[in-house]
Amino acid sequence: MDKIESLSHSKWECKYHIVFIPKCRRRTLYGQLRQHLGEVFHELARHKDSRIEEGHLMADHVHMLISIPPKHAVSQVVGYIKGKSAIHVARIYGERKRNFGGQHFWARGYFVTTVGRDEAVIRAYIRHQEKEDQRLDQLQFWS
16 A cells, blocks of 8 residues: 555655546446456556556446556556557457447546545545445435
């Protein structure tokens, strides 16, 4: 948790909470890919010297707590993960769905916030987000 990383001339601890969504919140296709995408994201993060410390693939969005070294811009790493994962999805699952191209899988943009002293709170939020969404859906169902 409080691990200080090092590069040749610096010590660092840079963690970010990132959220992004599939284009048009493609629940059906994305639901089939959730299990497989986790390992893809971890591998792509390693390509950019980054590490996904916590993550959860929700029914219609992705949450991750990612550690990114200061030599990489957050936008560069997120763009790389989204772009390469979309290409991967298109190659593996593209034949199964018509009108699906890798460049159109993820919606443009993402949410990012830095993680400081509240890292434990963000980790808990990511872990329990799906349960909370289900609870809220139940409440809306009965309203």
